[in-house]
Amino acid sequence: MSNLLDTSVAPPWVSSRRSTGAAAALDHAAAAGARRAIHLACRGLQKSYRKGPLGIPVLQGIDLDVREGEFLAIVGPSGCGKSTLLHLLGTLDQPDAGVVTFEGHRIDDLPAAARDLLRNRHFGMVFQFYHLLPELTTLENVLAPALIAESTIGYWLRRSAHRRRAWELLELVGLAHRARHKPRELSGGEMQRAAIARALLSRPKVLLADEPTGNLDRSTGEQIMHILGELNRRERLTIVMVTHDPWIAGQADRTVHLAEGRIQQG
Numbered sequence: 001m002s003n004l005l006d007t008s009v010a011p012p013w014v015s016s017r018r019s020t021g022a023a024a025a026l027d028h029a030a031a032a033g034a035r036r037a038i039h040l041a042c043r044g045l046q047k048s049y050r051k052g053p054l055g056i057p058v059l060q061g062i063d064l065d066v067r068e069g070e071f072l073a074i075v076g077p078s079g080c081g082k083s084t085l086l087h088l089l090g091t092l093d094q095p096d097a098g099v100v101t102f103e104g105h106r107i108d109d110l111p112a113a114a115r116d117l118l119r120n121r122h123f124g125m126v127f128q129f130y131h132l133l134p135e136l137t138t139l140e141n142v143l144a145p146a147l148i149a150e151s152t153i154g155y156w157l158r159r160s161a162h163r164r165r166a167w168e169l170l171e172l173v174g175l176a177h178r179a180r181h182k183p184r185e186l187s188g189g190e191m192q193r194a195a196i197a198r199a200l201l202s203r204p205k206v207l208l209a210d211e212p213t214g215n216l217d218r219s220t221g222e223q224i225m226h227i228l229g230e231l232n233r234r235e236r237l238t239i240v241m242v243t244h245d246p247w248i249a250g251q252a253d254r255t256v257h258l259a260e261g262r263i264q265q266g
Protein backbone atom coordinates (compact mmCIF):
# COMPACT_ATOMS: atom_id res chain seq x y z
CA MET A 1 0.00 0.00 0.00
CA SER A 2 1.52 3.33 -1.00
CA ASN A 3 2.50 5.78 1.67
CA LEU A 4 0.94 9.15 1.10
CA LEU A 5 3.80 10.86 2.90
CA ASP A 6 6.44 9.42 0.54
CA THR A 7 5.27 11.59 -2.33
CA SER A 8 6.71 15.02 -2.96
CA VAL A 9 3.18 16.34 -3.37
CA ALA A 10 1.47 17.31 -0.11
CA PRO A 11 -0.92 14.55 0.96
CA PRO A 12 -4.58 15.48 0.56
CA TRP A 13 -5.16 15.67 4.29
CA VAL A 14 -2.44 18.32 4.82
CA SER A 15 -3.87 21.72 5.56
CA SER A 16 -2.79 24.39 3.09
CA ARG A 17 -2.66 26.85 5.98
CA ARG A 18 0.71 27.72 7.42
CA SER A 19 1.47 26.60 10.96
CA THR A 20 0.99 29.44 13.40
CA GLY A 21 1.23 29.90 17.14
CA ALA A 22 1.12 26.64 19.03
CA ALA A 23 1.56 24.58 15.84
CA ALA A 24 4.75 26.50 15.00
CA ALA A 25 6.00 25.86 18.53
CA LEU A 26 5.43 22.15 17.92
CA ASP A 27 7.37 22.29 14.64
CA HIS A 28 10.18 23.91 16.57
CA ALA A 29 10.06 21.24 19.28
CA ALA A 30 10.10 18.51 16.61
CA ALA A 31 13.12 20.11 14.95
CA ALA A 32 14.98 20.51 18.23
CA GLY A 33 16.63 17.12 17.85
CA ALA A 34 14.36 14.83 19.83
CA ARG A 35 15.61 11.23 19.92
CA ARG A 36 12.57 9.96 18.09
CA ALA A 37 10.39 12.15 15.89
CA ILE A 38 7.18 13.48 17.36
CA HIS A 39 4.47 11.53 15.64
CA LEU A 40 1.25 12.80 17.11
CA ALA A 41 1.00 15.83 19.37
CA CYS A 42 -1.34 18.42 20.80
CA ARG A 43 -0.99 21.83 22.40
CA GLY A 44 -3.51 23.72 24.49
CA LEU A 45 -6.39 21.34 23.73
CA GLN A 46 -9.66 22.44 25.27
CA LYS A 47 -13.02 20.75 25.04
CA SER A 48 -16.33 21.39 26.81
CA TYR A 49 -19.66 19.71 26.29
CA ARG A 50 -22.95 21.63 26.39
CA LYS A 51 -25.83 20.35 28.48
CA GLY A 52 -28.67 22.84 28.02
CA PRO A 53 -27.39 26.22 29.20
CA LEU A 54 -24.48 24.63 31.08
CA GLY A 55 -21.01 24.13 29.67
CA ILE A 56 -19.19 21.11 31.09
CA PRO A 57 -15.44 21.76 30.83
CA VAL A 58 -13.64 18.45 30.22
CA LEU A 59 -10.20 19.23 28.78
CA GLN A 60 -8.63 22.48 29.92
CA GLY A 61 -5.35 22.79 28.06
CA ILE A 62 -3.71 19.47 27.17
CA ASP A 63 -0.12 19.42 25.89
CA LEU A 64 1.13 16.01 24.78
CA ASP A 65 3.84 14.62 22.50
CA VAL A 66 3.70 11.03 21.26
CA ARG A 67 6.94 9.86 19.67
CA GLU A 68 7.25 7.54 16.71
CA GLY A 69 7.19 3.90 17.88
CA GLU A 70 6.18 4.83 21.41
CA PHE A 71 3.60 2.94 23.47
CA LEU A 72 1.96 5.63 25.59
CA ALA A 73 -0.74 5.06 28.21
CA ILE A 74 -3.00 7.87 29.35
CA VAL A 75 -4.45 6.93 32.72
CA GLY A 76 -7.11 8.61 34.79
CA PRO A 77 -10.39 7.98 36.61
CA SER A 78 -13.65 7.34 34.82
CA GLY A 79 -15.15 10.56 33.48
CA CYS A 80 -11.90 12.56 33.47
CA GLY A 81 -11.94 12.99 29.68
CA LYS A 82 -9.76 10.14 28.38
CA SER A 83 -12.12 9.14 25.56
CA THR A 84 -12.64 12.81 24.70
CA LEU A 85 -8.87 13.30 24.39
CA LEU A 86 -8.41 10.15 22.28
CA HIS A 87 -11.24 11.21 19.96
CA LEU A 88 -9.60 14.62 19.49
CA LEU A 89 -6.19 13.04 18.78
CA GLY A 90 -7.87 10.73 16.25
CA THR A 91 -9.86 13.57 14.61
CA LEU A 92 -13.16 11.90 15.48
CA ASP A 93 -14.10 15.17 17.16
CA GLN A 94 -12.78 18.73 17.06
CA PRO A 95 -11.41 20.79 19.96
CA ASP A 96 -12.83 24.14 21.10
CA ALA A 97 -9.25 25.46 21.22
CA GLY A 98 -5.73 24.16 20.67
CA VAL A 99 -4.10 22.18 17.88
CA VAL A 100 -3.42 18.54 17.02
CA THR A 101 -0.54 17.68 14.69
CA PHE A 102 0.43 14.43 12.94
CA GLU A 103 3.94 14.16 11.49
CA GLY A 104 4.28 17.93 11.80
CA HIS A 105 1.04 18.78 9.99
CA ARG A 106 -1.93 20.32 11.69
CA ILE A 107 -4.89 17.92 11.47
CA ASP A 108 -7.61 19.21 13.83
CA ASP A 109 -8.87 21.86 11.39
CA LEU A 110 -9.01 19.72 8.24
CA PRO A 111 -12.24 19.41 6.27
CA ALA A 112 -14.26 16.32 7.18
CA ALA A 113 -13.32 14.40 4.01
CA ALA A 114 -9.60 14.93 4.62
CA ARG A 115 -9.98 13.80 8.23
CA ASP A 116 -11.77 10.66 7.05
CA LEU A 117 -8.94 9.95 4.63
CA LEU A 118 -6.30 10.54 7.30
CA ARG A 119 -8.07 8.18 9.70
CA ASN A 120 -8.56 5.51 7.06
CA ARG A 121 -4.93 5.55 6.01
CA HIS A 122 -2.97 6.24 9.15
CA PHE A 123 -4.98 5.73 12.34
CA GLY A 124 -6.32 2.43 13.61
CA MET A 125 -8.85 2.52 16.43
CA VAL A 126 -9.83 -0.01 19.06
CA PHE A 127 -12.65 0.48 21.56
CA GLN A 128 -13.74 -1.09 24.83
CA PHE A 129 -16.86 -2.69 23.33
CA TYR A 130 -15.19 -3.82 20.08
CA HIS A 131 -17.86 -2.34 17.75
CA LEU A 132 -17.86 -5.39 15.46
CA LEU A 133 -20.72 -5.68 12.98
CA PRO A 134 -22.89 -8.56 14.28
CA GLU A 135 -24.06 -9.85 10.88
CA LEU A 136 -20.52 -10.19 9.50
CA THR A 137 -18.03 -12.98 10.15
CA THR A 138 -14.70 -12.29 11.83
CA LEU A 139 -12.96 -12.21 8.42
CA GLU A 140 -15.60 -9.88 6.96
CA ASN A 141 -15.30 -7.58 9.98
CA VAL A 142 -11.53 -7.38 9.46
CA LEU A 143 -12.12 -6.56 5.77
CA ALA A 144 -14.85 -3.99 6.49
CA PRO A 145 -12.53 -0.91 6.50
CA ALA A 146 -11.39 -1.73 2.94
CA LEU A 147 -14.99 -2.14 1.80
CA ILE A 148 -15.89 1.20 3.38
CA ALA A 149 -12.82 3.10 2.16
CA GLU A 150 -12.97 1.97 -1.45
CA SER A 151 -15.60 1.90 -4.15
CA THR A 152 -17.11 -1.53 -4.85
CA ILE A 153 -15.03 -1.80 -8.04
CA GLY A 154 -11.89 -0.63 -6.25
CA TYR A 155 -12.45 -3.21 -3.53
CA TRP A 156 -13.00 -6.06 -6.00
CA LEU A 157 -9.88 -5.10 -7.96
CA ARG A 158 -7.78 -5.40 -4.79
CA ARG A 159 -9.86 -8.10 -3.17
CA SER A 160 -7.21 -10.82 -3.09
CA ALA A 161 -4.58 -8.49 -1.58
CA HIS A 162 -7.05 -7.35 1.09
CA ARG A 163 -8.01 -10.93 1.89
CA ARG A 164 -4.36 -11.96 2.13
CA ARG A 165 -3.69 -9.11 4.54
CA ALA A 166 -6.81 -9.97 6.58
CA TRP A 167 -5.73 -13.61 6.93
CA GLU A 168 -2.20 -12.52 7.91
CA LEU A 169 -3.68 -10.32 10.63
CA LEU A 170 -5.99 -13.07 11.87
CA GLU A 171 -2.90 -15.31 12.13
CA LEU A 172 -1.04 -12.53 13.92
CA VAL A 173 -3.71 -12.18 16.61
CA GLY A 174 -4.27 -15.96 16.78
CA LEU A 175 -7.79 -15.93 15.39
CA ALA A 176 -7.56 -17.66 12.00
CA HIS A 177 -9.53 -20.61 13.37
CA ARG A 178 -12.43 -18.24 14.12
CA ALA A 179 -12.48 -16.50 10.71
CA ARG A 180 -15.95 -17.81 9.78
CA HIS A 181 -17.53 -17.19 13.18
CA LYS A 182 -19.93 -14.34 13.90
CA PRO A 183 -19.13 -12.00 16.82
CA ARG A 184 -21.82 -13.61 19.03
CA GLU A 185 -19.88 -16.88 18.73
CA LEU A 186 -16.66 -15.29 20.03
CA SER A 187 -15.42 -14.63 23.55
CA GLY A 188 -14.68 -11.05 24.66
CA GLY A 189 -10.96 -11.52 24.16
CA GLU A 190 -11.53 -12.99 20.70
CA MET A 191 -13.79 -10.07 19.76
CA GLN A 192 -11.10 -7.63 20.85
CA ARG A 193 -8.46 -9.53 18.86
CA ALA A 194 -10.77 -9.31 15.80
CA ALA A 195 -11.12 -5.56 16.43
CA ILE A 196 -7.33 -5.19 16.63
CA ALA A 197 -6.91 -7.08 13.33
CA ARG A 198 -9.55 -4.85 11.74
CA ALA A 199 -7.76 -1.73 13.03
CA LEU A 200 -4.52 -2.89 11.38
CA LEU A 201 -5.92 -3.72 7.92
CA SER A 202 -4.85 -0.42 6.37
CA ARG A 203 -1.35 -0.66 7.95
CA PRO A 204 -1.89 2.40 10.15
CA LYS A 205 1.02 4.26 11.70
CA VAL A 206 -0.79 4.92 14.96
CA LEU A 207 -3.15 2.73 16.97
CA LEU A 208 -5.53 4.59 19.29
CA ALA A 209 -6.98 2.24 21.89
CA ASP A 210 -9.78 3.30 24.24
CA GLU A 211 -9.90 0.99 27.29
CA PRO A 212 -9.04 -2.04 25.12
CA THR A 213 -9.15 -4.37 28.14
CA GLY A 214 -11.95 -2.56 29.98
CA ASN A 215 -14.51 -5.29 29.33
CA LEU A 216 -12.18 -8.25 29.87
CA ASP A 217 -10.99 -10.26 32.85
CA ARG A 218 -7.39 -9.82 33.96
CA SER A 219 -5.86 -12.80 32.16
CA THR A 220 -7.67 -12.04 28.89
CA GLY A 221 -6.64 -8.42 29.33
CA GLU A 222 -3.04 -9.60 29.70
CA GLN A 223 -3.29 -11.44 26.36
CA ILE A 224 -4.52 -8.29 24.66
CA MET A 225 -1.70 -6.27 26.25
CA HIS A 226 0.78 -8.88 25.04
CA ILE A 227 -0.52 -8.51 21.47
CA LEU A 228 -0.33 -4.70 21.68
CA GLY A 229 3.19 -4.89 23.15
CA GLU A 230 4.36 -7.20 20.34
CA LEU A 231 2.83 -4.95 17.66
CA ASN A 232 4.63 -2.01 19.22
CA ARG A 233 8.01 -3.76 19.49
CA ARG A 234 7.99 -5.85 16.32
CA GLU A 235 6.10 -3.58 13.93
CA ARG A 236 7.14 -0.28 15.59
CA LEU A 237 3.47 0.64 15.73
CA THR A 238 2.90 3.84 17.70
CA ILE A 239 0.21 3.15 20.30
CA VAL A 240 -1.78 5.60 22.39
CA MET A 241 -3.96 3.75 24.88
CA VAL A 242 -6.27 5.19 27.48
CA THR A 243 -7.23 3.21 30.56
CA HIS A 244 -8.50 3.71 34.09
CA ASP A 245 -6.45 0.65 35.20
CA PRO A 246 -2.95 1.50 36.51
CA TRP A 247 -1.76 -2.11 35.98
CA ILE A 248 -2.77 -2.04 32.31
CA ALA A 249 -1.14 1.40 31.95
CA GLY A 250 2.03 -0.04 33.49
CA GLN A 251 2.44 -2.35 30.47
CA ALA A 252 3.13 0.66 28.22
CA ASP A 253 6.52 2.40 27.81
CA ARG A 254 5.31 5.60 29.41
CA THR A 255 2.29 6.71 31.38
CA VAL A 256 0.80 10.16 31.71
CA HIS A 257 -1.98 11.01 34.15
CA LEU A 258 -5.07 12.96 33.20
CA ALA A 259 -6.96 14.69 35.99
CA GLU A 260 -9.02 17.85 36.30
CA GLY A 261 -8.77 18.48 32.59
CA ARG A 262 -4.98 18.53 32.48
CA ILE A 263 -1.99 16.22 32.16
CA GLN A 264 -0.51 15.97 35.66
CA GLN A 265 3.26 16.21 35.76
CA GLY A 266 5.47 13.92 37.84
Ligand SMILES: Nc1ncnc2c1ncn2[C@@H]1O[C@H](COP(=O)(O)OP(=O)(O)O)[C@@H](O)[C@H]1O
Pocket residue numbers: 049050051056058076077078079080081082083084085
Ligand atom coordinates in the same frame (compact mmCIF):
# COMPACT_ATOMS: atom_id res chain seq x y z
N1 LIG B 1 -21.39 13.95 24.16
C1 LIG B 1 -21.32 14.37 25.43
N2 LIG B 1 -22.19 15.30 25.92
C2 LIG B 1 -22.12 15.74 27.18
N3 LIG B 1 -21.20 15.33 28.07
C3 LIG B 1 -20.31 14.41 27.66
C4 LIG B 1 -20.33 13.88 26.33
N4 LIG B 1 -19.31 12.98 26.21
C5 LIG B 1 -18.70 12.95 27.41
N5 LIG B 1 -19.29 13.80 28.28
C6 LIG B 1 -18.86 14.05 29.66
O1 LIG B 1 -17.51 14.45 29.61
C7 LIG B 1 -16.77 13.90 30.69
C8 LIG B 1 -15.60 13.11 30.13
O2 LIG B 1 -16.09 12.00 29.39
P1 LIG B 1 -15.11 10.90 28.76
O3 LIG B 1 -14.14 11.60 27.87
O4 LIG B 1 -15.97 9.87 28.16
O5 LIG B 1 -14.35 10.36 30.06
P2 LIG B 1 -13.54 8.99 30.30
O6 LIG B 1 -13.29 8.38 28.97
O7 LIG B 1 -12.28 9.42 31.01
O8 LIG B 1 -14.39 8.15 31.18
C9 LIG B 1 -17.76 13.07 31.49
O9 LIG B 1 -18.20 13.86 32.58
C10 LIG B 1 -18.88 12.81 30.52
O10 LIG B 1 -20.10 12.67 31.19
Ligand SMILES: [Mg+2]
Pocket residue numbers: 082083084210211
Ligand atom coordinates in the same frame (compact mmCIF):
# COMPACT_ATOMS: atom_id res chain seq x y z
MG1 LIG C 1 -13.88 6.56 28.23
